[in-house]
Amino acid sequence: MHFLYIIYSKSLDKFYTGESASVELRLILHNNHHFKKAFTNAAIDWEIVLNYSCKTKNDAVYLERFIKRMKSKKFILKLVNDNDILTDILNKR
Structure with a gap:
């Protein structure tokens, strides 16, 4: 099992997108x-702020790259509020 994750820093008011097999450990790092x-x-x-379970590492990496290519805080906020969008993205590739 692999995960796509999005973390948020209030002090920076910024998001970071990544993928990992252990999101909690990655957050500590x-x-x-x-x-x-x-x-x-x-x-x-x-x-x-978002922890999305993927079937494979390839799926998680695909989503991570897709989100980073968007370069959009608005898009990330939409994902945080409705992570079904991620399922749709994977199904359409």
Whole structure:
């Protein structure tokens, strides 16, 4: 099982999208600045706002890239409020 996740930092008012087999562990790593050159090093208050279960790692990576290509905070907010959109995206590819 693999997951697409979106985390949010209130202090930055920014979202970050990623994929992982363990979202809770990945959140700890982001907040502890484990990834030295990562965008998430700018804050320590990241919280999970979306945790979407995928059948395969390929599905999670596909969704992550799709969301990052959109470059849209409005789109991310729509996903957070209605994650059925992610299912539709996977079904249409």
